[in-house]
Amino acid sequence: MSTHELAEVERLRRHLAQSRRLYEVRDDGQGGRHWQEVGPKDFTPLEPEGDPPPFSAKLFFFAERELLFRFDGGQFYSSLPEVRPQAIFGLHACDLQAIAYQDRFFAQDPHYQARRHATLLVGVECRESCSNGFCSLVESGPLVGDGLADLVLVRRDDARGWWLRVGSAAGAEAIRELRLPTNLDGCQATRESNAARVALAQLHDRELLDGVAALNAGQVSADTWETLGTHCFGCSGCTQVCPTCSCFAPLEQVGASGEVQHERVWDSCLYEGFQAEASGHNPSASPGQRVQRFWLHKFGEPFREQFGHYGCVGCGRCDRVCPGGIGVHGVIGEVGRP
Amino acid sequence: MNVVPSVCTFCGVGCGIGLRVENDRVVGVEPQPGHPVSQGQLCAKGWSTSFAIDAGHRLTRPLIKEHGRFRPASWDEALERVANEFGVARDAAGPTAVGVISCARATNEDNYAAQKFARAVLGTHNIDHCARICHxxxxxxxxxxxxxxxxxxxxxxxxxxxxxxxxxxxxxxxxxxxxxxxxxxxxxxxxxxxxxxxxxxxxxxxxxxxxxxxxxxxxxxxxxxxxxxxxxxxxxxxxxxxxxxxxxxxxxxxxxxxxxxxxxxxxxxxxxxxxxxxxxxxxxxxxxxxxxxxxxxxxxxxxxxxxxxxxxxxxxxxxxxxxxxLRGQNNVQGACDMGCLPNVYPGYQDASALAVQARFGEAWSVTSPVTPGLTSLGMTRAARDGALRALMIIGEDPVLTDPDQNQVAHALGALDFLVVLELSMTETARLADVVLPAASFAEKDGTFTNCERRVQRVRRAVTPPGEAKADWKILAELAVRMGYPGMDWEDAEAVFDEMALLTPIFSAMTYARLDEHHGLQWPCDAARPQGSPFLHEERFPLGKGRLLPVTNVAPDECPDAEYPFFLTTHRLHFQYGGGSMTRHSPLLEREIPAGLLSMHPDDGGALGLHDRQAVRVRSRRGELETRVRLTDEVPRGTVAMPYHFREAPCNRLTNDAQDPITHMPELKACAVAVEGLPAGEAPNAEAGAAEVIRHVHS
CATH class of the missing domain: 3.40.228.10 (Dimethylsulfoxide Reductase, domain 2)
Structure with missing residues (x-):
């Protein structure tokens, strides 16, 4: 694994965009910020800092609506996505950690893996904490963990140029033609100071760890969960934007000719119907139980053991999207209070 | 994949959404963190937008009913039929025998076109929409x-x-x-x-x-x-x-x-x-x-x-x-602002004022109608009495949403001709003679006005399915066929510009300015080019405000020995209107599959009902079957039903006693009786539906 000097990050982007579809987060001028395709002739400067976009990169691999198969009345036809090489440019460490989590969950899923294998991940290490983030407390940032990205950008302290860390053979191959000089002078020191700065800014969020401990110790009362559950509108926003949420439901549509299209679509465990059984029995019948279940999946030790990481990467998206104010700070931040 | 900025198509809040488009299909949405109204959040309905407008359940070709069954038809044949039928009805009984019910879900441009079609082409003020039954x-x-x-x-x-x-x-x-x-x-x-x-x-x-x-x-x-x-x-x-x-x-x-x-x-x-x-x-x-x-x-x-x-x-x-x-529909404010009301032209300009009639008559090159128009319930009644012969309904489903369903179905059945413009086959569309496929909000350009008077842009993100078209475009083509050239607009922006020219409270708005400002709140004119975030700072439009003495009036129908419960109606977070959009989401549909009746556990106990038991609910106007949910959300003596479900349409039970001033029906209170069905029995969705079924096939 090598580290290179990169004077102009946009040059790298233009180069990568020549042979693949490249996506970067941009403002749309109407209040939205999202991953948008950027062409090889785009000279817009990269804006690496700031809050993450509403959506992580999960939708590039775990599609929100995916055709699995068709049935024409006689025969089933499986459907695999048509994939083209693509690059996701400017991923923060938290989102890269989430992709690694999803990679494990969907390890055997051909749809996910088809897209994933066609994708080059280009990370950027944050120098400042974003407004709701707490990556340093859940060990998902701000530094990009080894093996989580093909390429990682580290901005120099003087903001004049970058280091480019190569994280995989695919990453090395992607930049080979650029012939970037190797240089790691000062890179590690800068990274360590970035990590320290972000951790310091996130220090006030240590109470979240008390909440995680209380959650795992079963110290949160059913009443507390029900109070939180009253704040849950069942909108599904948290599970939509959570980069590690991976639940899906079937959708079958019958066409005019009788052909059946079987899709899988993003589901949400905050819906009452998510766990409802045909008998009418529901193991998570109350909103409080559903909220509890969701957070156990994010911070429960058994899940951490299974996936090697918390199901929460500290991006803070749930805080922003929750109309009831029960994102991670509203729940985990509260349940740890004595 | 690309993301097209738009505005949510469900309620009147007007949240900002990005439509996520892949292969000419909306696959999902995302909230807009910088949107002034929604600030990066959405509700369950908004998040489910992609299912609501999916091509799979949409109407893709015009349909003509023959011998009780629909057959596909060309636009040419369908529009010719509509033009003829309206012409025949008008020639036989005058312009007061035809009418249009417009749509609080459609754009301002569609609504402007609808009232112009009624007034300039049909020559009638018989134009209304569902604001009648909300605000x-x-x-x-x-x-x-x-x-x-x-x-x-x-x-x-x-x-x-x-x-x-x-x-x-x-x-x-x-x-x-x-x-x-x-x-x-x-x-x-x-x-x-x-x-x-x-x-x-x-x-x-x-x-x-x-x-x-x-x-x-x-x-x-x-x-x-x-x-x-x-x-x-x-x-x-x-x-x-x-x-x-x-x-x-x-x-x-x-x-x-x-x-x-x-x-x-x-x-x-x-x-x-x-x-x-x-x-x-x-x-x-x-x-x-x-x-x-x-x-x-x-x-x-x-x-x-x-x-x-x-x-x-x-x-x-x-x-x-x-x-x-708090206004209900995404564009109910706009449908009112555009003059889809019998008594006002766009911008609340008095339809009975001679100067206003003259102004619009001149702008549209027609003689303005002078006979006062009918409200939507007035049109339903006139249809029942044979005075209204031909009706156009744009994107509304009165069979589910209006009071006393049996009467509504009977009235629509009594028309000589009914044409419905819709996204998908609804309970009301089933009663029509001609059904025309309409483009959804994601398939056309236009504007919605939210409940705080903010006019916002929606944008065409995908192609309409099949042969579906924007409502304003359908109306424009129909106008040409009926001999009126004045609706031949180039695009939605041209409709908006014509409207803004004739509507003082919108006069400083253009598409470009709406884009720049995240929408603008009317009044927005030369004196207030940035719009009006709040009203009445210095004075009221009346000058001084009036405090008027009013006295409590009991509901028209109160519980008695025969019908011992008050029934009130409400809505669910997961559903919208008659469910013609939200019920296509497998996730929302899974929440509450076919309706329910909420009842206090004490009342349930007294009747010997257990939770989720099938029940029959009866009023003086009709009956239905559904499941009871025992909950302290309702007080003792009051039961509640949502109106989204064709399987359990609470508006078969509701009373059409009306506010004498606005003809608002009393949807919030009537008297019903509830009885349990035998244990193990499922509610029958067709129980009590005979009147509706009869008119579907006639």
Missing amino acids: SPSVAGLVRTLGSGAMTNGIADIDLADVILVIGADVTENHAMIGARMLRAQARGARLIVIDPRRTRLARLADIHLQPRLGTNIALLNGLLQIILANGWENSAFLASRCEDTGPLRHHLSDVTPERTSAKTGIAVADLEEVARLYSQARAAYLAYGMGITQFQSGTNNVIAVSNLALACGQVGRPGTGINP
């Missing part, structure tokens, strides 16, 4: 007290209030992002007060919940006002400078006492006093109300009672205050 009393009531019927303040004013008073509105379910904003305001210290006979989510989270008996709104509001006046808590300076004489109202309230109010409403005197004090003494109190005020036969007077309270306390005309009717 027509708000318009009528507030016009009488202030002179203007829209929300006086914006949604962002919630952030500035120190008291928030919600009356008869289930805000977290129906206007979820406004509910969310109220909860955020409460979290930063504002006091949240909810008045609702049902124990809604917001009521449970509120600092104070007053649970009045159904149909005692005016008694309660008069009672609060009497306490305020008795304690000298009114805003005397505001009353002196901004309002007309309050003498008649004070005299009217002279025999009200807190004890009498308490006896009438069922609310303790101490709670009444606390709410009267908090609201009147607040630095800024934001009052919001919904259909729990308007959907009564005393709807207009209910609104006047609300207005009296706000005026007496001076909680109008400043940031953080206001009288704020």
Whole structure:
């Protein structure tokens, strides 16, 4: 694994965009910020800092609506996505950690893996904490963990140029033609100071760890969960934007000719119907139980053991999207209070 | 994949959404963190948009009914048929025998085209839409007290209030992002007060919940006002400078006492006093109300009672205050603004005024109609009596949403000709002679106006399925066939520009300016080019505000021995309207599959019912079967049903007793009987549906 000097990050982007579809987060001028395709002739400067976009990169691999198969009345036809090489440019460490989590969950899923294998991940290490983030407390940032990205950008302290860390053979191959000089002078020191700065800014969020401990110790009362559950509108926003949420439901549509299209679509465990059984029995019948279940999946030790990481990467998206104010700070931040 | 900025197509809040498009299909949505209304959040309906407009269940070709069955037809044949039928009806019985019911879900451009089609092409003021059954009393009531019927303040004013008073509105379910904003305001210290006979989510989270008996709104509001006046808590300076004489109202309230109010409403005197004090003494109190005020036969007077309270306390005309009717549909404000009402042209210009008639007649090169138009329920009645012969319904489903379903189906069945413009086959479309496939909001350009008067752009993100077209385009082609060339617009922007030219309150708006400003709130004219975030700062449109004496009127039909329960109607967070969009989401559909009846556990116990048991619900007008949900959300003696479900259409039971001023039907209260079906039996969706079924096949 090598580290290179990169004077102009946009040059790298233009180069990568020549042979693949490249996506970067941009403002749309109407209040939205999202991953948008950027062409090889785009000279817009990269804006690496700031809050993450509403959506992580999960939708590039775990599609929100995916055709699995068709049935024409006689025969089933499986459907695999048509994939083209693509690059996701400017991923923060938290989102890269989430992709690694999803990679494990969907390890055997051909749809996910088809897209994933066609994708080059280009990370950027944050120098400042974003407004709701707490990556340093859940060990998902701000530094990009080894093996989580093909390429990682580290901005120099003087903001004049970058280091480019190569994280995989695919990453090395992607930049080979650029012939970037190797240089790691000062890179590690800068990274360590970035990590320290972000951790310091996130220090006030240590109470979240008390909440995680209380959650795992079963110290949160059913009443507390029900109070939180009253704040849950069942909108599904948290599970939509959570980069590690991976639940899906079937959708079958019958066409005019009788052909059946079987899709899988993003589901949400905050819906009452998510766990409802045909008998009418529901193991998570109350909103409080559903909220509890969701957070156990994010911070429960058994899940951490299974996936090697918390199901929460500290991006803070749930805080922003929750109309009831029960994102991670509203729940985990509260349940740890004595 | 690309993301197209747009506005949510469900309720009147007007949240910003990005439509995520892949291969010419909307696969999902995302919230817009920088949107002034929704601030990066959405409700369950908004998140499910992609299912709502999926091509899989959409109408893709015009349909003509022959021998009780639909067959596909070309646009040419279908439009020719529509043009002929309207021509025949008009020639036989005059322009008052034809009419249009427009659509609060469609764009301003579609609605402008609909009323122009009615007035300039058909030559009638018979144009209305579903505002009739949601906020027509708000318009009528507030016009009488202030002179203007829209929300006086914006949604962002919630952030500035120190008291928030919600009356008869289930805000977290129906206007979820406004509910969310109220909860955020409460979290930063504002006091949240909810008045609702049902124990809604917001009521449970509120600092104070007053649970009045159904149909005692005016008694309660008069009672609060009497306490305020008795304690000298009114805003005397505001009353002196901004309002007309309050003498008649004070005299009217002279025999009200807190004890009498308490006896009438069922609310303790101490709670009444606390709410009267908090609201009147607040630095800024934001009052919001919904259909729990308007959907009564005393709807207009209910609104006047609300207005009296706000005026007496001076909680109008400043940031953080206001009288704020929460409007139901994404563009119900716009459909009203565009003049899809029998009595007004676009911008509330009086349709009976000769100067206004002349102005539009000249602009449109026609002779303006002079006969007053019919309301939607008026048209239904006229159809039943044979006076209305041909009707166009654009994107509405009155068979599910209007009171007394059997009467509605009977009336639509009595028409010579019914044409429906729709996205998918609805209960109402089934009754039509011709059905025309319409483009959804994601398939066309245009504007929606949210409940705070903010006009916002929607953009074409994908191609309409099959041969579907924008409503305005369908109307324009029909106009040409009927010999009127004045609707041959180039695009949606041209429709908007024509409208803005003729509508003073929109006169400084263009698509470019809407884009620049995240939408603009009318009035937006030369004097106020940045729009108007709140109204009535210096004076009311009437000059001085009017506090008008009103008296409580009991619901037309109250429980008795035969029908012992009050039935009230409501909506669910997961569903919208007649469900023709939301019910295509497998996730929303899974939540509450076919409707329900909420009943207090004590009442359920008395009837020997267990949770989820199948029940038959009967009123004097019809019956249906559904499942009972035992919950303390409703008080003893009152049951509640949502209206989204064709399997259990509560509007087969509701009463069409009407507000005498606006013809708003009393959807919020009627009397029903409930009986359990044998254990193990499932509700029959066709029980009691004979009248509807009969007209589908005729």
